[in-house]
Amino acid sequence: MNFNKEQELKRIVQLEDEISRLRGEIEKTSRSEDLESDDPELAKLMLENSKLKHRLSILNKAISAERSSVSSTCISNVDDMISIIDHLTEIFGAAIAASFPTLNDVPTIISAGTSPNPKFGDYQCNSAMNISKVLSAQGNKMSPRDIAAKITQNLLPSPLIERCEVAGAGFINVFLDKNYGINAITSILRNGVRPVSVQKQRIVVDFSSPNIAKEMHVGHLRSTIIGDSIARLLEYLGHDVLRINHIGDWGTQFGMLIAHLEDRFPDYATVSPPISDLQTFYKESKTRFDSDEDFKKRAYAKVVLLQGGDKDSVKGWQLICDVSRNEFQKIYDRLGVEIVERGESFYQSRMEALVSEFEKKGYLEDDNGRKIMWGVVPGEGIPLTIVKSDGGFTYDSSDMATIKQRLEEEKADWLIYVTDSGQATHFKSIFSCAERAKIIDYSRHRIDHVGFGVVLGEDGKKFKTRSGDTVKLIELLDEGLSRSMAKLKEKKRDDVLLPAELKTAQESVAYGCIKYADLSHNRQNEYVFSFDRMLEDKGNTAIYLLYAYTRIKSIARNCGGDFANNIKKVLETTTVSVTHEKEWKLTKVLLKFPDVITKITKDLCLHHLCEFVYEVSTTFTEFYDVCYCIVKNRQGEITSINGGRVLLAEATAQILGVCFHILGLNPLDKI
Incomplete structure (x- = not known):
């Protein structure tokens, strides 16, 4: 609950206690039947009575103003739809703080009514039982029903609530006001379905992420669909959303593909080759890579040339990427998905800078030629391999450079990664290392790995074609x-x-x-x-x-x-x-x-x-x-x-x- 609201509610309770005391004093000073009209004691009591009534009037005005102030902070526009549970949590939290000012961190439990019988209300506050246990532990016994009654007495007026009733062992049944319902529905018809008010953030949603030279398959389906819907939701709420397609467009396999491209289409640099079936092309090059040592050596040499910016190698790489990109886009167009491509190649120079920075700060350790990095607690979990023994980068180094770029260059407040649940351990390590390197600051950043389960066929096994291949x-x-x-x-x-x-x-x-x-x-x-x-x-x-x-x-x-x-x-x-x-x-x-x-x-x-x-x-x-x-x-x-x-x-x-x-x-x- 907001600290200022809590203090205001406690102030209201203090004012109400003062009013109760003053009323008692006024009652005492009003009992003057036994005094003579000219008795000096009577004059004194009448003067005191007048002062007390004036003080009571001031306090009544003060408490009315305080309640109005607190109530107005709980709801901005009663004609709009708002989160009813959030609103009820706010005002019941305030009532609990006012009723039991000495208790701290008491949870406010609000739930939507589940009973089909309307007499049990539309929502419930179920905090009384917990409060009773806390008070009992402190030596102050109070029944949940009495607690619920006290909370209800201190509940601020709300345009959403028609009435509240204490029921059963101490439940507070809340009945919505029909006028609020009419106003909210009318607002929809007049202004459209406006989103709830949220603090606007810069959010990066990483989803889909297929690999170049490979066709998108059913394994990409969930990431694409879930990621797109999350992005749509956040955009509806008014956030600044960057939809990222972190495609696999870099690495050893491209040396293999470029070498095969040279052999199949020697003039590829000047004449665009007819590569429509990249999946077959990839399989052909992989077969040669696995069986032909000379071809493998050429493939590794091509990787070096590509990373060094060799003109022909870059041309071949771009050609292969373009063919894949066009095929991916056909899928996205059919599904109505908008996404910005930013592949692993984008982070190449950033990975180099990252390794240099981490070495200077002492984050990297040698492990049989590899350069590894532990998370917040060294030795706990699985370390990242930032640099391979041959000097190459890995998915770990790419993902570390990615998270750094998004938080520091994109100024993102919230990062969302939509991948299968099997990558949960990997992302846990990535986030831990990023926290250790002070890239992630959880007081300012929200980071989510949105994991999902696999798609099964009707036989209950992993979804595949009848021949056992992955479904395209x-x-x-x-x-x-x-x-x-x-x-x-x-x-x-x-x-x-x-x-x-x-x-x-x-x-x-x-x-x-x-x-x-x-x-x-x-x-x-x-x-x-x-x-x-x-x-x-x-x-x-x-x-x-x-x-x-x-x-x-x-x-x-x-x-x-x-x-x-x-x-x-x-x-x-x-x-x-x-x-x-x-x-x-x-x-x-x-x-x-x-x-x-x-x-x-x-x-x-x-x-x-x-x-x-x-x-x-x-x-x-x-x-x-x-x-x-x-x-x-x-x-x-x-x-x-x-x-x-x-x-x-x-x-x-x-x-x-x-x-x-x-x-x-x-x-x-x-x-």
């Missing part, structure tokens, strides 16, 4: 397109959609299903890749959600007039409806959006957002089944429109639209 990502996307078209035709969508619309729907479904199937699982776990499951139109799948969104968007369009063309004008005469139980339930689910976004910024797990959009969609179905937005006669003509409900439906579509954008899905008005 381009082939996976092609199969997704084929299957999504079959699904659309099965549902007779080709009868109602124009060819261009059908193609757009095909791509939206195919790529959306692949992305959502990945993101809807906890990234730390493995998941089974199944097109059949992805394309089911029931349950928590992309196709179900895309259909739901399209149906919701059609409601305002079917109403016509201002509902279809100028929803802001409708707001001038119509209020969002929350009177029906299902209307209010849907509104409360929509109000969770900032809480979900805030939670993801802490653990970087996108499945929370997938769970949210599914909850929104299923809750909307409950609402729509019993709360008619449009009433038609037997001829299909509209006889009445419930504008308040149409507004709620349109707000639902807007929130889903923002969620879909973050998840990288392309929703459609027609499908």
Whole structure:
């Protein structure tokens, strides 16, 4: 809790105690029945009584001002959606500090209500039991119910809260105010789904990271999808995000590739060779490297020439990189992923400077010709190999130069690395060494390794082709397109959609299903890749959600007039409806959006957002089944429109639209 707010709340408690004492004094000085009217004692008491009442008036004004000041710092604009859990944590934390000023570091436990019975409230504060244990340990016994009652008494007024009730063993049930819900939904319709307020940061998200001369495969799928969604989320919040593709474009393998290029296409420096299948080209060169000693020697010589800037070697390297780069871009274009390439070659000079710096500062140790570096605690964990025994650099030296460049040159506040969980130990060592070298300062920097599990086939084993090869990502996307078209035709969508619309729907479904199937699982776990499951139109799948969104968007369009063309004008005469139980339930689910976004910024797990959009969609179905937005006669003509409900439906579509954008899905008005 903010220190200044805590001090203000303690000041309020002190003022309230003073008021209580003064009231007692006033009561005493008011008991003058036994005194004569001209008694000097009476005059003295009346004067004292007057002074006390004046002091009481001043204190009442002071406490009102103090409470207003503290309350205003807890919420800036009640018409906007805010993180309800954060707000409740703030004001209940203040109430706990005011109620028990001698206790320090008491956790404020707020949870969303899980009971389907509305009488148990929308949120709960569950701190009373913990406080009771702490007080008991200090020799001060107090029941959780009495503690909860005291906290409630000291709770600041909030425009979000209708009322609080102490229940059970000491739970505080919180009931949201419907006026806040109406104002927040109205704000969405008027201003769009504005993000929660955050301190803006410079953030580098490192994801995808394929290797030159190798095709992207299913192993790159998760990094690309998860990294893109994290970047989208942070951009939505207003952060300055740099999306980095740390490709493998440097090292020994390029000597091998350039030597093979010279043999296959001797005039490559002047005539661009037809290398479309780099995967085959790479395998050919690797076979020669492993079996031909003369070729191996030439390959090593080419590495030296390349690193020395030899014109022809650099030309060959650039040619190979360009072919790979074009193939990568085809994948990124299809998935709607924007990313800035910055390969290992970018850090070559920085690696040289890094080694020189580390040697001067005594961070490097000799280990049988290698130069290694330990982390914060020497001898603990696995050391980095900064320089190989042959003088070459490694992934360790590259990653150390990378983290230094991003923090010192890019001035990043937050670094995010999206790779498989198998690299967790490597990054732990990298971060530890960077901390030892004073590159990372955890008081100023946030560093996250966003690990993820492997993709499995439907047989429960690592996802591979029938022949046992790694699944190429381009082939996976092609199969997704084929299957999504079959699904659309099965549902007779080709009868109602124009060819261009059908193609757009095909791509939206195919790529959306692949992305959502990945993101809807906890990234730390493995998941089974199944097109059949992805394309089911029931349950928590992309196709179900895309259909739901399209149906919701059609409601305002079917109403016509201002509902279809100028929803802001409708707001001038119509209020969002929350009177029906299902209307209010849907509104409360929509109000969770900032809480979900805030939670993801802490653990970087996108499945929370997938769970949210599914909850929104299923809750909307409950609402729509019993709360008619449009009433038609037997001829299909509209006889009445419930504008308040149409507004709620349109707000639902807007929130889903923002969620879909973050998840990288392309929703459609027609499908």
